Amino acid sequence: MEDLIKDQYGLLYSSELLLSIILLVFIIGVVANLSDGLNEKMLSEEELSSLENIAIQSSDYLLSNPGNPENWEEDERLNNGIVSKKIIPGLAIKNKNFENGEFYSESSSDEMIMSNAISYNKLIKIKNNYDSLVNENLFNGSVKSSMAIYPLNSEIRPIKMGTDFDYEDDNVNDNDIVTVNRTVKCDFYSRFAVYNFNDLELFGENYDDGLCNHDSNPNLTNHENDERSLWLCKNFRVYKESLEEYEYYLISDESVKNSGTYWILESLNRTHENKEMLNQEVIELNPFLLEDLENSSDEIYSIHFNVPKNRISDFKTVLVAIPNNMTDVLISNDELNYDYFRVQDVNFILKIGYK
Ligand SMILES: [Zn+2]
Known part of the structure; x- marks a missing residue:
């Protein structure tokens, strides 16, 4: 019984407190409204x-x-x-x-x-x-x-x-x-883009991508366009020092998964024919690039894309080099995304x- 009385007092006390808080808020509100009304003025x-x-x-x-x-x-x-x-x-x-x-x-x-x-x-x-x-x-x-x-x-x-x-x-x-x-x-x-590989979209069949090392090397299959697909091939040089400062990525639009595009990345000293399906939006390239740069200060790499002619509009890919100190921010902001590398x-x- 004593406990109950205490509780009742406690309840009374807290409801009193609540009431006074409500009153206080009410009074503050009235005062604030009054002063609002006094200060309010439309601009001339x-x-x-x-x-x-x-x-x-x-x-x-x-x-x-x-x-x-x-x-x-x-x-x-x-x-x-x-x-x-x-x-x-x-x-x-x-x-x-x-x-x-x-x-x-x-x-x-x-x-x-x-x-x-x-x-x-x-x-x-x-x-x-x-x-x-x-x-x-x-x-x-x-x-x-x-x-x-x-x-x-x-x-x-x-x-x-x-x-x-x-x-x-x-x-x-x-x-x-x-x-x-x-x-x-x-x-x-877009300032971090090394190459934009949607050029095909703009140039179609007339696109001339210049030299491909596979065309001049008799041991490698020719990368000439055929009836059904186009080749897009580019060379780029990477310095060992730049791998310490930049993360290289191949970043594609989501639509690339439907495009049936194959790709090959190689160094000119380590050519190969194994084309892989391009079905990831973000591909980290530094581990691959590093393999050739362990004992050399720079290296020329070659990247090749084989795109079906009827899927050219789904092929949107960009090779980027992002400063190391920014990659974490881009990843955590969900900005490592094709659209962010375009104007x-x-x-x-x-x-x-x-x-
Ligand atoms: Zn090629």
């Missing part, structure tokens, strides 16, 4: 149009300037959140031409800047240092902002950074935020509001 037309100007001008700036100083995104300190006041970020890609899903260096025109093409690397550096790079260095602390890219290809995740305007429930009115939306190209990880169209969205 003038304020809104100057906000629009900032949004449009800063979008133009970000999309058409590579940023300052040159190669600002390579500043190692950015990886530790240390941001120099001198950096004004830009997203544009410099000195490149676009062809077959990749940007190519164009050395003859040093000043050329790709219009409407953004660097994924720069975008990630901005995401990781948004407040300092954008809110402070770019906007001088005068506004709050967010940036996002929405890839048109649904296999690639959107990336959002900055103020989450959708989540903010304080006195920000939707009408007081200005949004700029531009469709641009983003390079993602992709994205919607770039910048939102700005007064603080």
Whole structure:
């Protein structure tokens, strides 16, 4: 009985506490609403149009300037959140031409800047240092902002950074935020591509892949196209040192499993005829490459694909070399995926509001 009384008191006590908490929350709510009502103000037309100007001008700036100083995104300190006041970020890609899903260096025109093409690397550096790079260095602390890219290809995740305007429930009115939306190209990880092997798609039967060591060696079967299939053969050199810094992968679109493609990887000192079905999306090449590089500083390798003519559109493969320190991140983000090694169209969205 004594226990029961104690329990009753305990119950009473806790319900009293609950009641007072509810009351407190209620009072805070009323006060907050009151002050909200006092502070709330719609932006004047003038304020809104100057906000629009900032949004449009800063979008133009970000999309058409590579940023300052040159190669600002390579500043190692950015990886530790240390941001120099001198950096004004830009997203544009410099000195490149676009062809077959990749940007190519164009050395003859040093000043050329790709219009409407953004660097994924720069975008990630901005995401990781948004407040300092954008809110402070770019906007001088005068506004709050967010940036996002929405890839048109649904296999690639959107990336959002900055103020989450959708989540903010304080006195920000939707009408007081200005949004700029531009469709641009983003390079993602295409800069790590050594070769893109979907060329067949573009050139079809007329595709001339140049020399194949199997055509000139009488001991090896000729890789000439026949009625039913095409050969695509490329040579590439690998230095022993680069294996310490890079992971080589052959990365294919999922559709390659249906394409009936065979492949051969060999070094010119270790040629062979054993073609294998290409039915894995990700193939690690370093173990194979290392076998030839144990006693040599560099080696020329040769990769051959045999693709059925009626399955050419399912053959999408890229040979990539990814810096060692990035492979774990790519794997854990599920980005070791064909689509991430191609240039992709994205919607770039910048939102700005007064603080
Ligand atoms: Zn060949």
